[in-house]
Amino acid sequence: MTDRLITHLRHVDLAVPDLARQQDFFTGAWGLTAEHGDTGISFLAAEGSPEQYVVRLRQAADKRIDLIAFGAAGPSDVDTLAARLAVSGVTLVSEPGVLQTPGGGYGFRFFDNEGRTVEVSADVAIRKHRKVEEGEPVPVRLSHVVVNSADPEGTVAFYERHLGFRLSDTLMHPRMGEMMWFMRVNSWHHSMAIARGPHPSLHHASFELRGLDEYMRGTGRLLRAGVEKIWGPGRHLAGNNTFSYFLDPHGNTVEYTTELELVDEDTWHPHLYDFSRPEVSDQWGTANAMNEFVAQKSFNDPDKGLFVAPPV
Numbered sequence: 546m547t548d549r550l551i552t553h554l555r556h557v558d559l560a561v562p563d564l565a566r567q568q569d570f571f572t573g574a575w576g577l578t579a580e581h582g583d584t585g586i587s588f589l590a591a592e593g594s595p596e597q598y599v600v601r602l603r604q605a606a607d608k609r610i611d612l613i614a615f616g617a618a619g620p621s622d623v624d625t626l627a628a629r630l631a632v633s634g635v636t637l638v639s640e641p642g643v644l645q646t647p648g649g650g651y652g653f654r655f656f657d658n659e660g661r662t663v664e665v666s667a668d669v670a671i672r673k674h675r676k677v678e679e680g681e682p683v684p685v686r687l688s689h690v691v692v693n694s695a696d697p698e699g700t701v702a703f704y705e706r707h708l709g710f711r712l713s714d715t716l717m718h719p720r721m722g723e724m725m726w727f728m729r730v731n732s733w734h735h736s737m738a739i740a741r742g743p744h745p746s747l748h749h750a751s752f753e754l755r756g757l758d759e760y761m762r763g764t765g766r767l768l769r770a771g772v773e774k775i776w777g778p779g780r781h782l783a784g785n786n787t788f789s790y791f792l793d794p795h796g797n798t799v800e801y802t803t804e805l806e807l808v809d810e811d812t813w814h815p816h817l818y819d820f821s822r823p824e825v826s827d828q829w830g831t832a833n834a835m836n837e838f839v840a841q842k843s844f845n846d847p848d849k850g851l852f853v854a855p856p857v
Contacts, residue, residue: 549709550622551615551665554736557690557750558601558611559797560850566794567602574770575752575799576683576763580672581647586857588647591752593677593685597648597669600687600750603857608795609850610747612654612662613690613737615708615730619667620651626665627653630707638662638854645857648672658703659694659745660851677755682763684752688786688802689735691725691749693742693844700739701726710737713808714783716820724820727783734784734806746845749790749798753805757787760803764789767801776839779832782825783818788832790839798843 561567568587571577580598581588588598603611617623620641627641638654644666652666677685694700704710705728713734716725727735740748754760764778767789775798777789786805790798818825826835833839 549711549730550617550626551708551710551730552618553616553731554687554689555596555614555616555664555666555669556599556601556687557613557747558603558855559747559795560603560605560607560609560611560855561795562604562606562608563794564602564604570772570794571600571602574767574772575793590672590674591684591686592681593674593755594687595671595674596687597646597672599684599752601646603855607849608797608846609848610661610692611850611855612664613692614652614664614666615736616669617652617665617667623651623653623665623667626708627655630655633707635707636852644669654854656852656854658699659696660853661692661745661848662850662854677759679755680758680762682754682759682766684801685755686753688751688753688800688805689733689737690747690751691738691740693740693744693746693748695742695744697723697726697739697741701728704728704737704739711810712815713813714816714818716783716818716825718821719819723817725783729808729810732807732810734786734808740843742844744844744847745851746848747797748843748845749800751788751800751802754801754803756803760787760789760801763801767791775842776835777832778829779827780829782828783816785828788827790843792842796842797845 585604648670650669
C-alpha cells in the first residue's frame with residue numbers, strides 16, 4: 546500500500562438523460578443548492594460544505610457516473626500521485642494542470658481498474674458556506690460514495706495500492722462470502738465503499754445531515770413528497786451511521802445519513818460483519834428488511850461510461 550496523498554472526497558458527477566428533472570429533484574426535494582451552471586451542466590453545492598459543489602449533473606444520452614473526485618493537500622501531491630500512477634501503468638485521462646471547473650484548482654484524471662473516471666485536485670477555492678441551523682433538514686456535506694464492482698477484490702486492491710485507501714470494515718454473508726468493503730482516506734469510517742455486484746455502477750451516494758433530528762425531518766420530507774424510499778430509516782453497524790435510501794428520478798440510489806463514525810486510524814482494526822444478522826444491517830430494527838428488492842435497486846443499471854472520459 547502506498548502512502549496516502551488523498552485527503553478527502555470532493556464530489557460525484559453524474560450524467561443523466563433528463564437534466565432538468567434531475568436538477569429539480571436535487572435542489573427541491575433533496576436540499577442541495579444550484580451554485581453554477583451552463584448549457585447542459587449544473588453544479589450543486591451542500592449548504593454546510595466548503596466544496597464548490599458536491600454533485601455535478603450533465604445532460605447526456607446515457608446515464609453514467611461521469612467521475613468521482615477527491616482532494617489532495619497541494620499541487621506537489623497531485624504531481625507525485627499522477628507520476629506514480631503513470632509508472633504503475635494506470636491510464637491517465639489528463640495530465641496535471643489547471644482545472645476549468647468552478648473554483649479552479651490543479652488536478653488530473655485517470656481510469657481506475659474497472660474504467661471509472663477519477664479526479665484528484667488541490668488548491669480549489671473554498672466556497673463561502675454556512676452552518677446548517679438546528680432543525681434544518683438539508684445536506685451538510687457529501688459523506689461517501691459506494692460503487693458496485695464485478696471485481697470487488699481487484700477494485701479494493703487498486704484503491705489500497707495506488708491511492709492509499711485503508712480498509713475499515715467488511716460485510717460478509719455465510720452463503721455469498723464477502724460482499725462490501727468500507728474504505729477510508731481520513732478518520733471518517735468510509736469515504737468510499739466497494740460492493741460486489743453484477744456490473745460496475747453507482748450503488749449509492751450518501752449525504753450527511755446536521756444530526757438525528759434533521760436526518761429524520763429530511764427523511765419525512767421526502768416521504769411526504771412521494772419520493773420512493775428503498776430502505777430505512779435505520780442505523781448500520783459498520784460505520785454506526787443512520788440511513789434512509791431513496792431513488793432519484795433516474796433510478797440512482799441516494800442516501801440521507803448522519804453520525805458516521807470517526808475512527809482512530811492508529812488503533813483501528815477492521816471487523817468482518819455477518820450481515821445475515823439483522824442487527825448488522827440495522828441496529829435499531831426500524832428499517833424494512835434487506836431483501837432482493839432492495840438489493841436489485843442498489844445494483845443500478847450498468848455504467849455506460851467505463852473507459853470513456855466525460856467530455857467536461
